[in-house]
Amino acid sequence: MATSTVSETVLAEEVEKRRNFAIISHPDAGKTTLTEKLLLYGGAIHEAGAVKARRAQRHATSDWMEMEQQRGISITSTVLQFDYRDVRINLLDTPGHQDFSEDTYRTLAAADNAVMLEDAAKGLEPQTRKLFEVCRMRSLPIFTFFNKMDRPAREPLELLDEIEQELGLATYAVNWPIGMGEQFRGVFDRRKRQFHLFERTAHGSKAAGKTVLDLGDPRIEDLVDQDLYYQFKEELEMIEELGAELDLAAIHAGQLSPVFFGSAMTNFGVQLFLDAFLDYALKPAPRNSTQGEIEPTAEDFSGFVFKLQANMDPKHRDRVAFIRVCSGKFEKDMVVNHARSGKNVRLSHPQKLFAQGRESLEEAYPGDVIGLNNPGVFAIGDTIYQGQKLEYEGIPCFSPELFAYLKNPNPSKFKQFHKGVTELREEGAVQIMFSADESKRDPILAAVGQLQFEVVQFRLQNEYNVETRLEPLPYSVARWVEGGWEALDKAGRLFNTTTVKDSWGRPVLLFRNEWNVGQVEGDHPGLKLRKTAPVV
Ligand code: G4P
Numbered sequence: 001m002a003t004s005t006v007s008e009t010v011l012a013e014e015v016e017k018r019r020n021f022a023i024i025s026h027p028d029a030g031k032t033t034l035t036e037k038l039l040l041y042g043g044a045i046h047e048a049g050a051v052k053a054r055r056a057q058r059h060a061t062s063d064w065m066e067m068e069q070q071r072g073i074s075i076t077s078t079v080l081q082f083d084y085r086d087v088r089i090n091l092l093d094t095p096g097h098q099d100f101s102e103d104t105y106r107t108l109a110a111a112d113n114a115v116m117l118e119d120a121a122k123g124l125e126p127q128t129r130k131l132f133e134v135c136r137m138r139s140l141p142i143f144t145f146f147n148k149m150d151r152p153a154r155e156p157l158e159l160l161d162e163i164e165q166e167l168g169l170a171t172y173a174v175n176w177p178i179g180m181g182e183q184f185r186g187v188f189d190r191r192k193r194q195f196h197l198f199e200r201t202a203h204g205s206k207a208a209g210k211t212v213l214d215l216g217d218p219r220i221e222d223l224v225d226q227d228l229y230y231q232f233k234e235e236l237e238m239i240e241e242l243g244a245e246l247d248l249a250a251i252h253a254g255q256l257s258p259v260f261f262g263s264a265m266t267n268f269g270v271q272l273f274l275d276a277f278l279d280y281a282l283k284p285a286p287r288n289s290t291q292g293e294i295e296p297t298a299e300d301f302s303g304f305v306f307k308l309q310a311n312m313d314p315k316h317r318d319r320v321a322f323i324r325v326c327s328g329k330f331e332k333d334m335v336v337n338h339a340r341s342g343k344n345v346r347l348s349h350p351q352k353l354f355a356q357g358r359e360s361l362e363e364a365y366p367g368d369v370i371g372l373n374n375p376g377v378f379a380i381g382d383t384i385y386q387g388q389k390l391e392y393e394g395i396p397c398f399s400p401e402l403f404a405y406l407k408n409p410n411p412s413k414f415k416q417f418h419k420g421v422t423e424l425r426e427e428g429a430v431q432i433m434f435s436a437d438e439s440k441r442d443p444i445l446a447a448v449g450q451l452q453f454e455v456v457q458f459r460l461q462n463e464y465n466v467e468t469r470l471e472p473l474p475y476s477v478a479r480w481v482e483g484g485w486e487a488l489d490k491a492g493r494l495f496n497t498t499t500v501k502d503s504w505g506r507p508v509l510l511f512r513n514e515w516n517v518g519q520v521e522g523d524h525p526g527l528k529l530r531k532t533a534p535v536v
Helices: 008-016 031-041 052-059 061-069 102-109 126-137 156-167 219-223 226-242 248-252 270-280 411-427 450-464 484-491 514-523
Strands: 018-025 079-084 087-092 113-119 142-147 170-173 175-178 186-189 194-197 211-214 256-261 287-289 292-294 302-310 319-327 335-338 343-346 350-354 357-360 369-374 383-385 402-407 431-435 444-447 469-473 477-481 498-502 507-511
Touching: 008 018, 018 031, 018 102, 018 126, 018 270, 031 079, 031 087, 031 142, 031 270, 102 126, 102 302, 113 126, 126 156, 142 156, 142 270, 156 170, 156 226, 156 256, 175 226, 175 256, 211 219, 219 226, 248 256, 256 270, 402 450, 411 431, 411 450, 444 450, 477 484, 477 514, 484 507, 507 514
Parallel strands: 018 087, 018 113, 113 142, 142 256, 170 256
Antiparallel strands: 079 087, 175 186, 186 194, 194 211, 287 292, 302 319, 302 383, 319 369, 335 343, 335 383, 350 357, 350 369, 402 444, 402 469, 431 444, 431 498, 477 507, 498 507
16 A cells, blocks of 8 residues: 655654644634634635624524535635645634534544633633633633723733633733723733733724733833722732643643633734734644554645535535545545455545635645545544554533423334434434333434434435424433443432433433432442543
8 A cells, every 4th residue: 555755854843833723612702703814814814804794694593504505614614724924723613602512522522622612701602611610621622712902801811810710720820911991901911921901993804913021111100090000010920829820731731721812803902813823723632542642744644534514405415524634745636444344445525615615625734624525435534644553532422401301203214213303313414222121112312512403314314314303301411321321220219310322321310410320329329420421
């Protein structure tokens, strides 16, 4: 088998210049706006507004089907690549609120860094917390950006405290704000010890023009209201004396979060963030596999599938598999081993994924993501490699929060129904569970977002020609039982929970709420419950 030809030096240089991250946030915190501003700096788009089209699409996600029928929309938003300061940046897009699904979690499996974007008026919000937990599982470095400082916000010290107390994540403020809302005057950059003063521009459509003053420049006292300035100085002294030290190792271990304040909409603080991010972020790192840690600079190509995207147009029933390159060099048409099946696969028609459309791709390096038309061989978590056989750690199933029986009212369609449900499960569109009570044969759909239900029903209708009905179940939490059925039997009778089986026949407990989980755990200290399914 032909292996890729890349010199060690070239490979090392390519890895060195790559950074990859995903933004985790709650809807409306400003992810689309920030993305757009980042792309402006990267020169990937030339005017603000190009990403906005995507926002408009996203707001219409109830119209998801239509959106998907215009081929490629959600595909193209899976990764945005741009260059800035000689660094190639891959921004892995995690979908927004309405399309929150397991893909949102899986995308984090392919990321090396996360940017936690918070609305400074709101602080931590539910979706951010959930996504943070996934980042924590992987010890991802987390950068925090407090957005919308041009509007009334919570006290900055309070915002930092919330992260430290509630997430157990230490913080290091890289810049510090002067005022907020109507009185927002800018930020102090602790790296260069300079003030960046905020000037309101018309919606910040260009990279913001700004006044920069050194610390100690007397003009600052003319430009900033005295009270504000003294408050700022007091706070700065406090964080400099009492706050954590900047410690790159702690950042890379996901224990210390560099913090930034700014306003994406007015394009303020975005460049300061981007500059610091590039200096502090983790480069494509070694990954755990059955052969131990694989260095990105290892000569042999390897990667894994973290997302599958079906094309909704029934006339083009292709699937795209998204692959994170982990080591070596990817080349168009290369032949690789598919670890699960043991087969050889030729990687033809690779696509570079970008906001404006699909482009053909000739080569890619660790940290990049490629899209491959999936001839049906790939499943989520699959490894492909050249050289010595290896498999990367799988991607776990995450605790679903919505459950419903999926009914097929037409018995003559049983075969199609069964086929559709099985295929959609294999593709990772939704988790499927079954009642432990054998008399109830209808599958239970288990999802993290409502949209997953809609997708399954729509696709069953369109691709398998089966109309289905949903019967919602009143649960919102699932926990896998460590030690399986044996451990569950040992625990004896449980109250306020229902036992179901996942697709691998393992016991899963469903609860109405977290409180019930606590009750069961309290009553049965020997019973160990997990939020994610063990990887199969
Ligand atoms: P999302 O992708 O995280 O859901 O958020 P998005 O960027 O769509 O931003 C949500 C809303 O917040 C938008 O307003 C956006 O303009 C606004 N926004 C984002 N960043 C800032 C900021 O730094 N300051 C202020 N004041 N607002 C900000 P919208 O009214 O929903 O949309 P639009 O009419 O502005 O397009």
